[in-house]
Amino acid sequence: MMIRIPAAGSLRLRFLMAVSLWVMLGIAAIWFSAVGIFSRHVEQSYHEELEVHVRELGGLTEIAPDGTIVLTRPLSDPRYAEPLSGFYWQVTADGRAPLRSASMTRGRLEEDIAHSPEILHRLENGPTGPAITYGYTRKGPAGEDIHFVIATDQRELDRLIDSFTRDLIAWLAGLAALLLATGVAIISFGLRPLDRLSQAFARLRHGETEELEGEYPAEIAPLAADLNAYIRQNEAMVARARVQAGNLAHCLRTPLAIITDEAERLAAQDHCRDAGKVLLEQAGAMEQQINYQLARARSGAGRKPAGRGVVLPDVAFPILRAMERLHPEKRFTLDASGCKGTVLPVDPVDFAEVLSILLDNAGKWARRDITVRFACDRASDHAVTIIDDGPGIPEAMIMQAFDVGTRFDHDTAGSGLGLPIARDLCEAMGLELTLANGTQGLEASVRARRP
Ligand SMILES: Nc1ncnc2c1ncn2[C@@H]1O[C@H](COP(=O)(O)OP(=O)(O)OP(=O)(O)O)[C@@H](O)[C@H]1O
Ligand SMILES: [Mg+2]
Numbered sequence: 001m002m003i004r005i006p007a008a009g010s011l012r013l014r015f016l017m018a019v020s021l022w023v024m025l026g027i028a029a030i031w032f033s034a035v036g037i038f039s040r041h042v043e044q045s046y047h048e049e050l051e052v053h054v055r056e057l058g059g060l061t062e063i064a065p066d067g068t069i070v071l072t073r074p075l076s077d078p079r080y081a082e083p084l085s086g087f088y089w090q091v092t093a094d095g096r097a098p099l100r101s102a103s104m105t106r107g108r109l110e111e112d113i114a115h116s117p118e119i120l121h122r123l124e125n126g127p128t129g130p131a132i133t134y135g136y137t138r139k140g141p142a143g144e145d146i147h148f149v150i151a152t153d154q155r156e157l158d159r160l161i162d163s164f165t166r167d168l169i170a171w172l173a174g175l176a177a178l179l180l181a182t183g184v185a186i187i188s189f190g191l192r193p194l195d196r197l198s199q200a201f202a203r204l205r206h207g208e209t210e211e212l213e214g215e216y217p218a219e220i221a222p223l224a225a226d227l228n229a230y231i232r233q234n235e236a237m238v239a240r241a242r243v244q245a246g247n248l249a250h251c252l253r254t255p256l257a258i259i260t261d262e263a264e265r266l267a268a269q270d271h272c273r274d275a276g277k278v279l280l281e282q283a284g285a286m287e288q289q290i291n292y293q294l295a296r297a298r299s300g301a302g303r304k305p306a307g308r309g310v311v312l313p314d315v316a317f318p319i320l321r322a323m324e325r326l327h328p329e330k331r332f333t334l335d336a337s338g339c340k341g342t343v344l345p346v347d348p349v350d351f352a353e354v355l356s357i358l359l360d361n362a363g364k365w366a367r368r369d370i371t372v373r374f375a376c377d378r379a380s381d382h383a384v385t386i387i388d389d390g391p392g393i394p395e396a397m398i399m400q401a402f403d404v405g406t407r408f409d410h411d412t413a414g415s416g417l418g419l420p421i422a423r424d425l426c427e428a429m430g431l432e433l434t435l436a437n438g439t440q441g442l443e444a445s446v447r448a449r450r451p
Contacts, residue, residue: 012191019183027176031168038164046132046157051119053077054134054150057089061099061148063140069099079103084128086153093146109133114147123154130154193217197224204231206309206345246297249290256290259283288405292417296424310344310351312336312382313374319355320372327363332370339376346429354425354433357418358386358444364412365390366441383447392437401435 006012053075060071069091074080079087080101090109092098100108107127113120114135124133131151140146193216200212211228215221260283267276313336320332344351355372362370366388375383393401393408400406402423405416419435426433432449435442 012187015187020180023176023179027172031172034168035165039161042160043157050134050150050152054119054136054148057150058138058148061091067096069093069096086128086156088126089150091146091148093140093144109149109151111135111147111149114149126151126153128153193220242297245293249293252290256283256286291415292404292420295417295421310346310348312339312342312344312376315348315352316355316372319352319359323359323363330363330366330370331368334372336374339374342376342382344382350425350429354422354446357422361418362386362388381448383445385443385445387438387440387443389440390442392442393435395437398435
C-alpha cells in the first residue's frame with residue numbers, strides 16, 4: 001500500500017491529527033492510571049510484608065540468661081542473611097549490645113521509629129541508601145524497652161515499579177502503533193468515496209465522461225447528483241447561448257445587407273458621399289463581427305463535451321491531408337518524435353480547428369515549407385508549433401493579428417477571423433496561442449497555459 005502524506009489543510013490531515021491526539025490522550029490516561037494503580041498495590045503488599053517481618057522479629061527475639069539479645073531462629077526471609085542485600089533488621093535495648101541482621105555488614109538503623117508499641121513506618125537513611133523503615137517497642141523481661149526495627153531499601157520497591165513501567169512502555173507503544181494504524185485505515189476507508197468523487201471529477205474535466213459517474217454514500221450522493229444536474233444545466237445553457245448568438249448574427253445579416261446596399265447608393269451620390277462612406281465602413285465592421293460570431297457558434301454549438309482527448313500526433317493526419325489539397329504547391333512536414341500516443345486532455349474538435357486555422361495561414365503565407373512540430377518531452381508541457389518560411393508579421397503588429405477582422409496582406413483572400421477564433425478556442429481549452437517571428441518565418445505555438 002502506498003502511504004500518502006496528507007496535504008496541509010486536507011480533511012485527511014484533520015482526521016489524522018484528531019486520531020493521533022485521541023490515541024495519545026488515551027495512552028497517557030492508561031499510562032498514568034496503570035502506573036498509579038500498580039505502584040499503590042506494590043507498595044501496599046510491600047508494607048504488609050514488612051509489617052509481618054517486624055512482628056516475626058519481635059516474636060523470635062529473646063534475652064539470653066547472660067543478658068545478650070538473641071534470636072531463637074533466623075528470620076524466614078533469607079535476604080536478611082545476605083550482606084548488603086537491602087533487607088535489614090536491628091534489635092536494641094538500653095544497656096545491651098545491639099543485635100543486627102547478617103546483611104548489615106555496616107551502618108546502623110535509626111531506632112527513633114521504634115518508640116511505641118504500635119508498628120510505625122517512615123522513610124529513613126539505611127546502610128545502602130533511603131530505606132522504608134518499620135519499628136515498634138516491646139517490654140523486656142526486666143521491664144526494659146526493646147526496640148525492633150526492620151528496613152528495606154526504597155530502591156527495591158523502585159526496581160519493581162521500574163520493571164513494570166518498562167514492560168508497560170513497550171506494551172503501550174505497541175498499542176499506540178496499532179491504534180494509529182487502524183485509525184489511518186479507518187480514515188482512508190471513510191474518505192475513499194471522496195477520492196472516487198475527485199477521480200470522477202478529473203475524468204469529467206478531461207472529457208473522458210459526460211457526468212460524474214459512480215455510486216456514492218448517502219452523505220455525498222446528493223452532492224454528486226446536484227453537480228450532475230448543474231453540469232447538464234450549464235451545458236444546456238451554453239449550447240442555447242451559442243445557438244442564440246448564431247441566430248442573432250444570422251438575423252442581422254439581411255438587414256445589414258440592406259443597409260450596406262443603401263450605404264453604397266448614398267456613397268455614389270455627390271451630396272452625401274462622406275456619410276455613405278462612414279455607413280459603409282461601419283456596416284463592414286458589423287459584418288465582420290457577425291461572421292465571427294457565426295463561425296464561433298458553428299465551431300462549438302450543441303456539441304457534447306470532449307471524448308477521449310486529443311491523440312498526438314494522429315490528430316494532425318487528416319488536417320495535413322486536407323491542407324496538402326488546399327495548398328498543393330506547399331510542402332508540409334510533420335515532426336512528432338517522442339509523441340506517439342500522447343493524449344492531450346482537450347476537446348479534439350476544437351484542437352483540430354485550431355490546427356486547421358494555423359496550418360491554413362501557414363499554407364497561405366509560406367514560400368514553400370511548413371513544419372508541424374509536436375513536443376512531448378515534459379509531461380506537463382506538451383506543445384505544438386507550426387513553422388512556415390513566409391514573410392512573418394511585423395513585430396509591432398503581432399498582437400493586433402488576434403483582433404477580429406485584422407488582415408495585413410490584402411492580396412491574399414481571407415476575412416481576418418482565423419486567429420481570433422483560434423485564440424478563443426485555445427482559451428476555452430486552457431491553452432495558450434502565441435505568434436512569433438522565427439528564423440525562417442512565422443512560428444505559431446500552442447501550449448498549456450502557464451499559471
Ligand atoms: N503564417 C503567417 N504568415 C504571415 N502572416 C500571417 C500568418 N498568419 C496570419 N498572418 C497575418 O495575420 C492576419 C490575420 O490572420 P487570420 O487567420 O486571422 O485571418 P486571415 O487568414 O486573413 O483570414 P481567415 O483566416 O479568416 O480566412 C492575416 O491576414 C495575415 O496578414
Ligand atoms: Mg487565416
